[in-house]
Amino acid sequence: MSTSAAVIETMQRTVGSFxxxxxxxxxxxxxxxxxxxxxxxxxxxxTHSCRLREHFHNTLQDDLMYxxxxxxxxxxxxxxxxxxxxxxxxxxxxxxxxxxxxGSQLGKKPSPPSSPKNVIQLEKISLHTMSREALSSRSxxxxxxxxxxxxxxxxxxxxxxxxxxxxxxxxxxxxxxKWKIRPGIPVGVTVDLKGPKMYEFLGTLVEFxxxxxxxxxxxxxxxxxxxxxxxxxxxxVVSFGLPPEAMGFFPQIEINQDMYxxxxxxxxxxxTNAEGVGAQNRARALVSGFQIPFARK
Amino acid sequence: xxxxxLTPAKATLSFRVSQVPVRYAGRKPEASGDPxxxxxxxxxxxxxxRNKPTPVGTWRPEVGHLLQRAIPSxxxxxxxxxxxxxHLRHTRWKREAELARKFECMRKAxxxxxxxxxxxxxxxxxxxxxxxxxxxxxxxxxxxRGAEKRAFDWRxxxxxxxxxxxxxxxxxxxxxxxxxxxxxxxx
Numbered sequence: 001m002s003t004s005a006a007v008i009e010t011m012q013r014t015v016g017s018f019x020x021x022x023x024x025x026x027x028x029x030x031x032x033x034x035x036x037x038x039x040x041x042x043x044x045x046x047t048h049s050c051r052l053r054e055h056f057h058n059t060l061q062d063d064l065m066y067x068x069x070x071x072x073x074x075x076x077x078x079x080x081x082x083x084x085x086x087x088x089x090x091x092x093x094x095x096x097x098x099x100x101x102x103g104s105q106l107g108k109k110p111s112p113p114s115s116p117k118n119v120i121q122l123e124k125i126s127l128h129t130m131s132r133e134a135l136s137s138r139s140x141x142x143x144x145x146x147x148x149x150x151x152x153x154x155x156x157x158x159x160x161x162x163x164x165x166x167x168x169x170x171x172x173x174x175x176x177x178k179w180k181i182r183p184g185i186p187v188g189v190t191v192d193l194k195g196p197k198m199y200e201f202l203g204t205l206v207e208f209x210x211x212x213x214x215x216x217x218x219x220x221x222x223x224x225x226x227x228x229x230x231x232x233x234x235x236x237v238v239s240f241g242l243p244p245e246a247m248g249f250f251p252q253i254e255i256n257q258d259m260y261x262x263x264x265x266x267x268x269x270x271x272t273n274a275e276g277v278g279a280q281n282r283a284r285a286l287v288s289g290f291q292i293p294f295a296r297k
Numbered sequence: 298x299x300x301x302x303l304t305p306a307k308a309t310l311s312f313r314v315s316q317v318p319v320r321y322a323g324r325k326p327e328a329s330g331d332p333x334x335x336x337x338x339x340x341x342x343x344x345x346x347r348n349k350p351t352p353v354g355t356w357r358p359e360v361g362h363l364l365q366r367a368i369p370s371x372x373x374x375x376x377x378x379x380x381x382x383x384h385l386r387h388t389r390w391k392r393e394a395e396l397a398r399k400f401e402c403m404r405k406a407x408x409x410x411x412x413x414x415x416x417x418x419x420x421x422x423x424x425x426x427x428x429x430x431x432x433x434x435x436x437x438x439x440x441x442r443g444a445e446k447r448a449f450d451w452r453x454x455x456x457x458x459x460x461x462x463x464x465x466x467x468x469x470x471x472x473x474x475x476x477x478x479x480x481x482x483x484x
Contacts, residue, residue, distance in 0.1 A: 021369040028361040034347050036361035040374045045381070055464050057392060060457075062399060067455070069400075071407040071422050116393065116400040139334055146337045206463065221428045221453075261333050281455060284427055288456035291463050296430060296453060 044159030052199035052290060060289040065119045068282045072113055107229025111276025120282050125198045126269040130188035135180045143261040144189040150252040152191045167191050206291045209249040218293030236274030236283045241267050425455030448480040
């Protein structure tokens with residue numbers, strides 16, 4: 001009894017009293033941009049639990065595992081080789097590069113066998129907008145960059161997260177005279193959202209924007225007759241677009257809407273870890289769990 | 298920074314290196330430019346002359362001091378970071394173990410079902426395509442009108458129901474509706 005009382009007393013003493021913080025003896029070194037190099041690795045973490053991520057882990061993940069499960073009897077037979085490969089036993093040819101098969105074969109790739117580590121989840125949300133005014137003057141892209149910055153809150157390497165690239169400018173790749181596109185001309189803006197920021201954006205989209213859109217039936221599903229053996233069908237990506245009016249419904253933009261020269265429509269791509277035949281349907285199942293409506297044609 | 302052994306005199310930093318070439322510090326705004334665009338340009342690409350703090354916080358003279366004050370002990374900071382990551386890792390392992398257990402139960406159940414009844418097994422193993430309109434669904438949809446038709450069309454197999462709401466931090470103002478009934482039935 002006395003030992004536990006002594007333990008409690010020491011705990012109270014150590015938790016309650018702190019030493020004075022150590023005197024700063026020498027300043028931090030500066031890097032080539034004359035900014036101080038921190039003495040520890042600082043990564044801005046989360047300040048609160050992520051509501052939509054908790055929803056995914058508590059509710060959606062189990063249900064999706066059951067919904068997307070395909071039972072297979074025993075191990076799969078090895079896939080039929082579509083293209084001949086160089087003989088691995090021949091010393092002259094065994095290290096030669098075997099070019100991968102693409103084209104129409106891309107859509108026929110079977111999905112990996114269901115496993116608890118393979119359950120579908122949202123990897124990132126990609127926003128993209130293209131501005132025709134930017135073709136005449138690149139300063140017309142500034143409004144779009146500022147708007148995307150407000151929506152995503154992403155900075156390159158921001159908060160110590162090295163993987164975030166921030167707002168990226170899309171440049172033309174090929175020449176197309178009809179649309180006045182040349183290689184290298186900045187024409188659009190894109191941003192990738194991952195992690196808690198992605199879930200925040202999804203929550204805002206679902207609760208503020210989509211209910212206020214006029215005549216939004218949901219993401220329209222293509223008819224059954226269309227083939228799913230397309231690159232989009234096999235990649236586990238669900239995409240849809242928003243009109244320019246929708247940008248004004250985001251609270252981050254609504255609050256100072258006059259600051260932006262104009263509102264921009266955008267493409268929103270939900271990128272998941274599903275792959276193979278039927279990946280897009282599984283992605284649709286996942287996205288529907290976040291209160292995004294779908295409509296059949 | 299590479300310094301050759303043959304030129305030891307140049308081993309120390311010269312004055313030039315610490316100056317970052319300033320490309321847009323002193324750029325004058327275009328006279329005929331849209332004031333909104335100029336403001337946005339100043340916010341997105343603030344001046345990189347490091348002599349006074351910018352509104353966006355790209356440079357403040359006291360940042361070094363504040364960092365050292367905020368994190369007085371390197372060991373404590375790293376311990377806290379490691380402890381938090383450990384906690385996240387353990388939570389993740391628990392979740393993965395639970396998921397694996399449920400998966401194993403489902404797999405065993407499907408194995409048993411296959412042995413017992415192959416027709417039910419095939420029905421259970423069928424992949425639901427959300428794009429599909431079955432003939433019965435089309436017929437029923439053509440007979441319904443209004444809100445019932447909408448509720449019926451929204452019931453898509455293979456997707457979560459539309460009534461699934463995201464959990465909120467606070468309950469709804471109207472409370473829980475105990476009298477709610479779904480409109481119509483699915484085929």
